Amino acid sequence: MRESNPCILVVEDDPLLADITAFRLELLGFDVQTVETAEDAIELCEESHVDVVIVDLELAGMKGLELINQLQLGEETHETPILVFSTDPSLDVVQKAFKAGAKDYLVTPYDPAVLEHKIERLLSPETIT
DSSP: EEEEEEEEEEOOOOOHHHHHHHHHHTTTTEEEEEEHHHHHHHHHHHHHHEEEEEEEEEEESSSSHHHHHHHHHHHTEEEEEOOEEESSHHHHHHHHHHTTTTEEEESSSSSHHHHHHHHHHHHHHTTOO
């Protein structure tokens, strides 16, 4: 059993979506941090332990796919599961996200129950590769 609640980092530049997601995850008992930029996400991941990262593909500045690549290369973050948020359900975009290193994909707006299921699955020991 975990000594503390799992920490989830939400990298989302839409304040409303970030707040709704953080609120939902906090209700489920997770510790949640939100940042608006990929650069802030990298800095936070270097400073503290994060159990799951949720990345929006359409961030201002460094895009989500580039952030995923950076996290995959990081010594502290290369095994951290990544869930992608995107408004684009196209197969091409989904494949690019998985090739970059994402472990799951969620089209926004999303069903909160689906978010919960995906996070629980990403946190389960069987999911870690």
